[in-house]
Amino acid sequence: MKKLINRPQDVVQDALAGVALAHGDRLKVHTAPDYIVRADAPLRGKVAIVSGGGSGHEPLHGGFVGRGMLDAACPGQIFTSPTPDQVLAATRAVDGGAGVLLIVKNYTGDVMNFEMAADLARDEGIVVESVVIDDDVALQDGRHTAGRRGVGATVLAEKICGAAAERRRPLAEVAELCRKVNAGARSMGVALTSCTVPMVGKPTLELGPDEIEFGVGIHGEPGRERRPAASAHDIVAALATAIVDDLPFGRGDRVLAFVNGLGGTPLLELYVVYNELHTLLASRGIVIARNLVGSYMTALDMAGCSITLLRLDDELAALWDAPVVTTGLRWGA
Amino acid sequence: MTAADQGTGPGDGSGARREAITRGDVVAWMRAFAAAVARDRDHLTELDAAIGDADHGINMERGMQAVLGRLDALDALGELAGGGVGELLKTVGMTLVSSVGGAAGPLYGTLLLQMGSAAGQASELTLSDWASALAAGVSGAQARGKAELADKTMIDALVPAAEALQAGAASGLSLAEALRQSAAAAQRGMEATVPLVARKGRASYLGERSAGHQDPGATSSWLLLHAAATALPAGLAP
Ligand SMILES: Nc1ncnc2c1ncn2[C@@H]1O[C@H](COP(=O)(O)OP(=O)(O)OP(=O)(O)O)[C@@H](O)[C@H]1O
């Protein structure tokens, strides 16, 4: 294993120390329990938004803390959900009296830890709403699984809800908006190589040199099926078709298209993917009205990408365009 | 009793067999579990790499190291021996909740917290009190994760272990023998997860492909109950 790290067990702490030093003007990094919070929190009368999850997905979530997006993020250990005391401490730190929205990705660990934290916060009299994101079409929803994973739609929900909260919309509306984003978004990913978890020291997924894994999540867990490596054209066709058919998206839909790198893929290739996606959607009469191309929700050093489509209306487009000032996303301000 | 000759603990100075569980026994249990988790860390992580995300051994080791640290801190303050069994179980549960993360943190945390609530203020628990406490803890974990038997989770090891312990208590087995049967039931439950298709947790994402692998959480649960069988009957003197 070659990585720019010291002791594997210290990676998260060492990185948080780096974040604190690099962005101390705008962020406060608390340790034990770990959370990253806007330096100007709490904001009186503004709904606060807290998210979090395992580390290894950067810039998600810490990189999205700032004006127009998250008020706080709770980084867990690598690929491991944060603990309830982290989420509780972050919730207390950002509550400005208008309530707190917890944005939770649908993984068993995240759901249970955030649920325990929400219970504890409510016991303290903080008004809390939780919304669970589950946009991954690689998995069938149903009683016989833990349900669909939360992937790319999380970034979009954090941005859009953050903008709504900045406009002082009340908690119930911000939570409803979050559910609307989740309901209108679908994603799927493909891995070209595995990631390597520092504490494990070897690749999680055994992929041959000419194999790719379709329908992967963001933790190196096996996906839906293994296939021979293929051209960007064919890979995008497979991903986009699964996504479009699932919602389904149809002729005349305006969408936000999010091409996300999984950590080990150059931006150059992500634009190749975007080009293919644009062509394919155009042929189906789907209009890309907004886009985001880059590595925003990663799986450590995994090569590959995910595609997320979100059906837009004027409200969502306007909130997407609203100013945002974070280390991960920044425009309009 | 057939097991009487094996039941005398090293800390039991009188040489007579103790049939009650004290705080000292809980400490010995947690130390034995921590040692087992440290020893089998890589195995647990490999099982999780096959059907999950390769962190279960790491999560459990981090949690049990935190528990050991907490026990040592209590010891340094002279607070390890005094007080109720329930309170100590709750301390362990809180420590797990705040250090493990993942699915295992809330589940093992809830197990120990609910065991602690059921154990109450008593400074010693009989086998049947202990069996009821374990059953309460297991129901707590089941309620938290909403898993049913045969969903291929830790519940598949925990439920039969709790049932075997209650059956052992009801039929008048010695503490040592009842704990052994409980651990054996956990082991069978763990082994029975191999052919199952997972319906909860990360492994459920694999569907049919999860069959043929032993569940990592059921494996750590067997370690927990195996540690109880080795440590509790031979626990520290109160
Ligand atoms: N709903 C559930 N109920 C009971 N046990 C569960 C449930 N979901 C998962 N488990 C158990 O948890 C074990 C996995 O624990 P682990 O520490 O690896 O957490 P994780 O699922 O990786 O969490 P995270 O997704 O946050 O990383 C599984 O092997 C299974 O026994």
Ligand SMILES: [Mg+2]
């Ligand atoms: Mg795991």
